Amino acid sequence: MRSGLIVLACTLALCNTVCAQSDRNAPAVTDSVRLQDVVVTGQYIPQSLKNSVYQVRTISAEYIKLRGATNVLGVLDNQLGVRFSNDATLGETDVEIMGMSGASVKILLDGVPLVDRGSTRQSLSQVDVSTIERIEIVEGPMSVVYGTDALAGVINIITKKHTGGSQLSVSARVQEETVGKEYALLDGKGVHNENINLQWAKNGFFTGAGITRNDFGGWTDTLTGRKKAWKPKDQLLTNGTFGYSNKVLKAWYRLDYLNEDIISQGDINYDNGKATDQRYLTERYTHQAQAVWQLNSRLSLNGSASYQQYQRRTRTTIKDFVTGTETLSPDAGTQDVSEFNTAFFRGTAQYTINSLLSFQPGIEYRRDASSGQRIEGNPDITDYSAFLSAEIKPLSWLNIRPGVRLSKNSVYDAPPVIPSLNTKIALGKDVDLRLSYARGFRAPALRELYFYFFDASHSIKGNPDLKAEYSNSYTGSVTWQALHQGNLRLNVTGTGFYNDFNDRIDVAIIGSSDTSTYVNISKFKTTGGTLSGVLNWKDLQVNLGFSYIGRYNQYADDEAYNKTQPSPEFMWTPEANGNVTYYFRKLKGAVNLSYKFNGVRPAYEVVTNTDGSTFLHEVKTSSFHQLDVTATRSVTSYLSVNAGVKNLLDNTNINNNSLNTGQAHATGGLLSMWYGRSYFLGISFNWNHN
Numbered sequence: 001m002r003s004g005l006i007v008l009a010c011t012l013a014l015c016n017t018v019c020a021q022s023d024r025n026a027p028a029v030t031d032s033v034r035l036q037d038v039v040v041t042g043q044y045i046p047q048s049l050k051n052s053v054y055q056v057r058t059i060s061a062e063y064i065k066l067r068g069a070t071n072v073l074g075v076l077d078n079q080l081g082v083r084f085s086n087d088a089t090l091g092e093t094d095v096e097i098m099g100m101s102g103a104s105v106k107i108l109l110d111g112v113p114l115v116d117r118g119s120t121r122q123s124l125s126q127v128d129v130s131t132i133e134r135i136e137i138v139e140g141p142m143s144v145v146y147g148t149d150a151l152a153g154v155i156n157i158i159t160k161k162h163t164g165g166s167q168l169s170v171s172a173r174v175q176e177e178t179v180g181k182e183y184a185l186l187d188g189k190g191v192h193n194e195n196i197n198l199q200w201a202k203n204g205f206f207t208g209a210g211i212t213r214n215d216f217g218g219w220t221d222t223l224t225g226r227k228k229a230w231k232p233k234d235q236l237l238t239n240g241t242f243g244y245s246n247k248v249l250k251a252w253y254r255l256d257y258l259n260e261d262i263i264s265q266g267d268i269n270y271d272n273g274k275a276t277d278q279r280y281l282t283e284r285y286t287h288q289a290q291a292v293w294q295l296n297s298r299l300s301l302n303g304s305a306s307y308q309q310y311q312r313r314t315r316t317t318i319k320d321f322v323t324g325t326e327t328l329s330p331d332a333g334t335q336d337v338s339e340f341n342t343a344f345f346r347g348t349a350q351y352t353i354n355s356l357l358s359f360q361p362g363i364e365y366r367r368d369a370s371s372g373q374r375i376e377g378n379p380d381i382t383d384y385s386a387f388l389s390a391e392i393k394p395l396s397w398l399n400i401r402p403g404v405r406l407s408k409n410s411v412y413d414a415p416p417v418i419p420s421l422n423t424k425i426a427l428g429k430d431v432d433l434r435l436s437y438a439r440g441f442r443a444p445a446l447r448e449l450y451f452y453f454f455d456a457s458h459s460i461k462g463n464p465d466l467k468a469e470y471s472n473s474y475t476g477s478v479t480w481q482a483l484h485q486g487n488l489r490l491n492v493t494g495t496g497f498y499n500d501f502n503d504r505i506d507v508a509i510i511g512s513s514d515t516s517t518y519v520n521i522s523k524f525k526t527t528g529g530t531l532s533g534v535l536n537w538k539d540l541q542v543n544l545g546f547s548y549i550g551r552y553n554q555y556a557d558d559e560a561y562n563k564t565q566p567s568p569e570f571m572w573t574p575e576a577n578g579n580v581t582y583y584f585r586k587l588k589g590a591v592n593l594s595y596k597f598n599g600v601r602p603a604y605e606v607v608t609n610t611d612g613s614t615f616l617h618e619v620k621t622s623s624f625h626q627l628d629v630t631a632t633r634s635v636t637s638y639l640s641v642n643a644g645v646k647n648l649l650d651n652t653n654i655n656n657n658s659l660n661t662g663q664a665h666a667t668g669g670l671l672s673m674w675y676g677r678s679y680f681l682g683i684s685f686n687w688n689h690n
Contacts, residue, residue: 041111067628076135108156117340345364447462493533553603
């Protein structure tokens with residue numbers, strides 16, 4: 001099947017599916033201040049950025065295409081306040097927003113939460129980027145609207161959908177990319193991406209299907225032998241959609257399937273001629289059905305239902321190079337199958353009483369279940385929620401949205417009441433002020449409650465008595481349309497935030513043993529702000545931004561260390577980014593330069609001396625710069641090409657002076673951030689028939 005897909009993808013390539021309605025000549029860079037953009041995340045109905053009570057960042061399909069991204073991580077890696085951390089042991093990447101880890105970030109696919117094994121957001125790298133219409137990012141707690149985990153914010157991945165009319169579309173894409181200096185044509189070394197999509201619509205009915213292959217050959221770095229610093233990963237992603245749409249009703253069903261294979265090869269032990277290899281095999285089925293029913297001009301109903309099956313299998317083998325045989329490893333913990341299933345339903349009504357008042361009541365049901373050798377028993381968690389919010393517009397320049405969520409959980413101690421208050425104040429025709437308070441919460445993950453894993457490198461036991469984390473968060477932003485004269489536009493946005501977390505779930509040692517467990521002991525805070533601007537002039541668009549984010553130092557209040565080794569309450573990290581895009585109208589092409597500076601990241605750790613005494617050590621992760629240069633051009637009405645250089649500054653590893661480097665997933669020493677300067681070339685095809 002793979003070889004057939006390669007041949008097909010080499011003859012066709014994707015520009016956009018029939019559902020994408022983006023103007024090829026429209027600005028394609030991130031558009032947090034393009035105030036005419038329509039957003040849906042957290043909204044009663046789709047509306048412009050300017051009218052939203054939330055500060056929303058959007059990323060368009062055109063920008064994704066221009067960057068040559070083959071996964072969502074490649075789209076977000078230059079965003080302000082967004083950082084990634086790589087686990088070289090498991091070959092996985094986690095995300096961080098506003099100084100908070102992935103456990104506090106809600107990942108949505110068309111508004112439906114995606115299931116993950118634990119607190120790491122593997123789902124973000126397991127979405128087919130070719131199906132994305134846009135990505136919306138809302139920073140700050142969204143727990144009233146979206147429930148657990150939405151403390152830091154929400155990343156809503158919105159897929160391409162039928163927009164009306166009768167049409168047939170065939171689209172496809174092939175893109176080849178080097179990994180540093182490593183590359184082999186179509187398979188093996190390098191990055192190989194192929195995709196094909198079919199769409200059809202007539203008389204209100206629509207259907208579509210697509211298949212994508214992402215093959216990453218891994219990267220050796222300075223290693224010798226069979227091991228690779230970056231694990232090879234092969235993904236097969238398929239999707240299918242069908243539905244019906246008319247003036248008052250739109251309903252559809254979508255199925256996404258993922259098959260992922262991460263390969264970790266061991267070096268040969270020349271004493272016995274054997275090597276230990278591991279494969280992490282993942283299957284993910286995501287079923288979702290959604291409907292929007294506009295009963296009349298004042299009342300509409302929305303419903304979303306989803307069932308997700310997530311299975312991850314660890315397969316460890318001993319390869320004997322003397323006899324040429326391969327056998328399963330008999331060691332404890334080397335063979336495992338973990339399954340996570342989630343059933344989800346969400347229903348809302350949007351009712352407008354008059355121009356001054358509208359409200360949205362809703363209910364939500366979620367059931368998570370798990371099983372596996374590293375999960376005690378066959379646990380399941382059920383959560384029931386009801387929520388209500390209103391939009392009150394007593395004055396033409398004032399919009400107030402209060403909200404409250406009531407929850408009941410079958411296992412953990414969930415906050416019974418979650419309130420929020422968002423306001424938007426028009427200080428003038430061109431200046432908008434947004435102020436908000438929200439309480440957020442994060443439910444303990446199933447792994448934190450019931451995880452049980454003991455081997456040579458791990459001694460971890462879950463804690464079924466965990467409570468939910470909760471936070472109090474305050475955010476504010478000012479958006480200013482500084483210039484709007486002819487072809488010249490300048491928009492500036494400034495934001496500030498403060499988050500205070502309680503009962504934060506962290507890992508602790510049980511008594512005098514070496515066994516770790518999860519406990520509600522940590523306090524955590526984040527604060528900071530961003531300043532960004534977008535300048536549009538004719539065919540040029542320039543985005544510039546700066547952020548300064550502080551993360552709480554838990555040892556600042558620890559009397560055992562504060563008297564002898566005083567340390568600051570917050571550890572600050574600067575970031576800056578820039579995007580410059582120029583459109584060549586006559587050539588039907590565009591060039592983009594994307595830059596980001598990630599400043600020094602400080603932290604503190606406790607280190608134990610050989611005599612048993614301890615001391616506080618300041619850890620610093622080095623700063624680094626990212627720079628990509630990409631271009632795209634339409635060759636014919638059906639064909640386009642894109643090419644570029646990623647990681648132009650040739651980043652690989654960055655320094656981290658942590659002294660705690662001996663653990664299985666330790667982050668001390670050199671941290672893998674990228675795999676060297678890479679070059680890519682892609683060709684795309686798009687054919688529509690109305």
